[in-house]
Amino acid sequence: MKIDFANLQYQHNLYKEEIEESILKVARNCNFIMGNEVTELEKSLEEFTDAKYAITCSNGTDALLLAMMALDIKPGDEVITTPFTFIATAEMIAFLGAIPVFVDIDEKTYNINPDLIEEKITSKTKAIIPVSLYGQPSDMNKINQISKKYNLKVIIDGAQSFGSTFNGISDSTLGDISTTSFFPAKPLGCYGDGGAVFTNDEKLAIKMKSLRLHGQSKRYHHQYIGIGGRLDTIQAAVLNVKLKYYKKDLAKRAEVASKYTKALENKSNLILPYVDTKSTSAWAQYSIRVKNRDEIQNKLKKVGIPTAVHYPMPLHLQECFKYLGYNKGDFPISEVVSEEIMSLPMNPYITDEEIEYIVKNL
Structure with missing residues (x-):
């Protein structure tokens, strides 16, 4: 048996006629x-999430960038986040000249540990970016309490969690700004x-909306320094079809997880x-x-x-963040999890039958 990790081809074939017709129409x-x-x-994303405003953009990384630019994150500002995530989260903080301040993760959820956030807050702290890792939101009760106490902004990095909830509230409305990614392998993915x-x-x-269009307020009049961050129409056409079936797909994902x-x-x-x-x-x-990950993956x-590792090295140990001065042992839970995690x-x-085959061999 040969198993497909994300099965994108199967999904395309399910909605093939609708998707291809939508692309052709564009x-x-x-x-x-x-x-x-x-x-x-x-409009459909606003209805799905109950957010008042949904603004599409070029990718999940630019979504984080737009959020921080909108909140006027500037060089020297500090932004608290997790070291156990895809690099884009901290990368965009650094890209703006701000300083990523890492907080270790909760050993059960692998999300940022809210009980460790307060001790990292300084007069330079401007925002907190919790990541909804693997699809599950962080403990937003505690994080929002902290943000209110210190007058901080919250940006949700929901690149992996579109459609999830916390206390019955959509992940896309839990922060001052929430972001997501439609990368093809994400739960709701486009074709680019x-x-x-x-x-x-x-x-x-x-x-x-202005920032994603080079800070334009009206054609060729620029209020802000912005970026070229629009979502192209073909990707929107694909997502319009897939969003119609997304609740069904989410239910099936939950069913697969339950069976595992x-x-x-x-x-x-x-x-x-x-x-x-x-x-x-x-x-x-x-x-x-697992303890012997490499051996298990190879077998x-x-x-x-197929298996994958999300993620094999926490951000505080990455070469590009060496300048922050962190060392091995600074975030022990992130380090242990990165050595053992396997998707x-x-x-x-x-x-x-595929689940049975995976479980038997595992």
Whole structure:
């Protein structure tokens, strides 16, 4: 048996006629930049998330950049985040000349540990960026309490968690600004790069719409220094089709995760994913922890089972962040998890036979 990790081909075939017709419609109309499909998608995203404003953009990294630019994050400002995430989270902080300040993760959820945030706040702290890792939101009750106490802004990095909830509230409305990614392998993916920012604040929404278009207030009149951060119309056309079926896909992802957990829960040598009772997960990944990861990965590969590591090195140990002065041992939980974490194939279309085969070989 040969198993597909994300099964993008299968999904395309499910919605093939609708998606290809939508792409062809854009090609026929030659409305490739900011076409009607972009406006249609933004309205649908607002309905799906209950956010007042959804603004699409070029990718999840630019979504973070737009959020921080809108909040006037400047050189020398400090932004608190997690070292156990994809590099884009801290990369965009550094890109703006601000300083990433890392806080270790919770050992169960792998999200930022809110109990460790307060001790890292200084007079230079401007924002907190929790990451909803693997699809599950952070403990936003505690984080929002801290942000209010110190008058800080919260940006949710929801690149992996679109469609998840915390206390019944959409992940896309939990921060002052929330972001997501539509990278093809994400739970809701397009056929290239794509992303979005969400907010309930009208002023921030207007500013981000301007920032994604080179800071333009009207054609060739520029209020801000911005970026070229638009989502192209073809990607919006793809997402308009896939969003219609996304709730069904989320339910199937949860079902696959449940089947994995049921089949693996008695294996004492594995640590399985934990989802807090206050949260639902979009299950971007199903990540377990094992002691002998390399050996297991190699053996599974030989029998046609792909795995992945999200992520093998925490950010404080990456060469590009050497200037921050962190050392090995500074964030022990992030370091241990990065050595043991391993993601199993996860998509809505894994069959019971495939799960049985993966579990047996694991």
